[in-house]
Amino acid sequence: MFEQRFHLIHHNSFFHILISLIAGIYFVFLGTIIACLLTATSLNEFINNIKSPEILSSIIISLETSIAVVILALIFGIPVAYLLATRRFKGKIILDTLIDLPIISPPLVCGLAILIAFGGQGLYSQFDVIFTIKGIIIAQLFVASPFLIRSARIAFESIDQDILTAARTLGASEFYTFRNVSLPLARNGIISGIIMTWARALGEFGATAMVAGCIPYKTETMTIGIYMHALSGNLDASVALSLLLIVSAFATLIVFKYFGRYNDSIK
């Protein structure tokens, strides 16, 4: 099939030349812009900037919060994903939509919702999270955890039902089957979900800024730092942080592709 697909292409047809040309323009557009960022600073500048206490602090805050988000997303997300993958119940479509909502809606809107819920007269006002690290974590969790849930759910759903049934007839309870069959078989999907959630949390700006503000050394994450430094004219600092994020995004993608491939080859 695959071979045939390539064999059917005529490299001198008008259509082939046209789509190649359009694709070329698009990739030049992407590539040059990223190249501009990569060449906007020198190595010395970059190292100097990274070493500044404010930037270091924002890196640490970003790492701390995004890792906390991944852990919380796992604690809540795996059971939710398993529930949605294995149960049929009334109102499931509503829960489904609820999970997709943070992915689709603008982060600013999510941030505002959290601000209202946790702020002054809000439902959760006693928790005191506004303008704190906790606020960052809540904002990122809200926006990023659906990625883990979606990925894990698809992984659970794609396990052959007969394999799960076999486990049950061999004497395994549902929990034993979950732990020893479902989880290991969904591993790659869960790992991809973790990576996506982590990347989303690390790159979160809108919701975080709404909930946690932009307080240097306290709630300034890397993305917030980029914005603040750019506004205040310290473009070099912004560039340094951006480069860090781009490199980590790149590394993430490589890992992600690896697990994606691995996933496919198992099936």
Place this chain on the structure above:
Amino acid sequence: MIQLNDICKSFKEKEVLRSLNLNVKKGEMFVLLGSSGCGKTTTLSIIAGLIREDKGDIYVDGSRINDIPPHKRGIGFVFQNYALFPHLNIYENIEFGLKARHKQRNNRNEVKRALELVGLDGFDNKNPMKLSGGEQQRVALARALVTEPECILMDEPLSNLDAMVRERLRHEMKQLQKDVGLTTIYVTHDQVEAMMLGDRIAVLNNGQNEEVGTPEKIFYKPQREFVARFIGMKNIFNGKITTLDEEGGVMQISTENFELTAVLIPSTEGTHVKACVRPEEIILMKSDQKTSARNEIAGRIITIFPNGPLMRVLVDVGEDEISVDITRLATRDLGLKKGDKVILKFKATSVHVIM
């Protein structure tokens, strides 16, 4: 040992099982035979507790198990697609059931014995996905056997295998089942398989149990027209018993088109019956030759086509058609072709009568 009483099951609007009754004896290989979609898998799933029946009772050794969850029923299941755990090696696959049941005994010996039982010793560290279909099914069998189930359910376990492997594994499984004395319910839609494996066979139709019996009875003396048709008694004629010849031990049956002589069975004259003749029991000749066969019908060939290793000849005998199976060589030697006049002969003992 296993008893199904009045089991009903519908999926949405669709009635799949309508009051199914089965009674499987201890230690026997019980075959469920039926066409695709007749509810065989559904029946097994209900016995194993994988789906819930709408109505009816399931008993194992006299105790009702309807409310026991599948992992506590002690009923093994072997699937058509093997369903091995892809993330575990062969040893771990087989050990799975022992671990899941929290058995603290030495698993190594049991796993080794199970592997030997199915002829796969030394396969411990292999990846199940790298085995052939036949080997995978052996592992699945060992995996189920090692948990020492009360009984084992097999859902078309050999139907994904090629004919050669299937035949070998069929023999091995029958032998194994006898040696272990394990109560087995075996689902298939393959008649040959049912015949070879079954101590008893139940033919399912329309969500019900049409007929139960030994292979001998099901294949040669079915009591239901559906079963007769299902097992390939192509020639079934409605008729009426006209004379009973007590001395000769035969009786005459007249159908719309012809008279038949059949072996006498206890009955009265005038009874409506169905007379069945297997296509391979009929001798086809071009000119009348003396034989001991009591039945003789003349007809004309409608068509000839290959039917497995044999040739099937369709013969027009007035209102009815009769199917005859003869060898390819005989077809050629007789020079049979469409439109030829032929004479069909078969013995009185070849006529099976359904009351």
